[in-house]
Amino acid sequence: MNIESKVYFIGAGPGDPELITVKGLKLLQTADVVLFTDSLVNEKLMDETKDGALVLKSAGMALEEQIDIMAGAVEEGKSVARIHTGDPAIYGAILEQMSKLFHRDVSYEVIPGVSSVFASAARAGVELTVPELTQTVILTRAEGRTPVPEKEQLVDLAKHHCTVSLFLSATLIKKVVKSFYEAGWAEDAPVLVVYKATWPDEIIIRTTLDKVDEDMRANRITKQAMVIISPAVDPKLVEQGGYESKLYDKTFTHGFRKGVVVDG
Ligand code: SAH
16 A cells, blocks of 8 residues: 555554554555554564654653644655554544544544454463353453443443453452452453563463452563453363354355255
């Protein structure tokens, strides 16, 4: 794709620099101005920027300052790559940027990325939607300083007993566990914690609701962690097998294959 004079919000993926999309990488390699969230985006990706590109870290900058830089560059006919961690659509704070750019008549486009929730599942080798166990994934966060709407309180979400993936909640794990107990989950319910998925210092913990707080503390995990609570993250499932999808069931007809009738 040819880069245009606009702001590209690009998902950098979870950490491993090879997990950015081909499109995201091409835009990063050709952008005139690059702004990246230095606390979470792998700095190695910045080796990809072209000579002469203006590369800036966004963590210390206020929103207005970032908008001035991005809008100013586009107004001069330049291209901007605004690099976000994971996928920009999840806790990426891009709406406020898009809104300000819209009001300055600056065009923008979003390029997706691999969210840390999917990188965490991949690293642990789990499927988040196991037939007959759970077919739903909730992406949410525990309520800390950022309020969560009344109708999305964790205890209510947890009542679905589906896969619940918690972002931004590592320091609130006690509260999380309490909500799950209140929602009727058992002490031995499976929990997966992935700290810095796909980074060299990644830690994967497979634990249970009653031990997760202790395990996270023992590993000093207070940030950059994905907590997935779900019957689907039970480490016994792979060995045990048995939860098979209709997709490959030979008696099930779907768009790509006609099912066979089995006697009886
Ligand atoms: N847009 C990002 C999420 C940003 S919010 C995404 O799609 O992944 C930041 C939160 O994401 C962190 O508190 C943590 O819960 C999670 N996170 C980001 N990178 C992570 C990683 N490499 N491993 C585990 N969790 C991560």
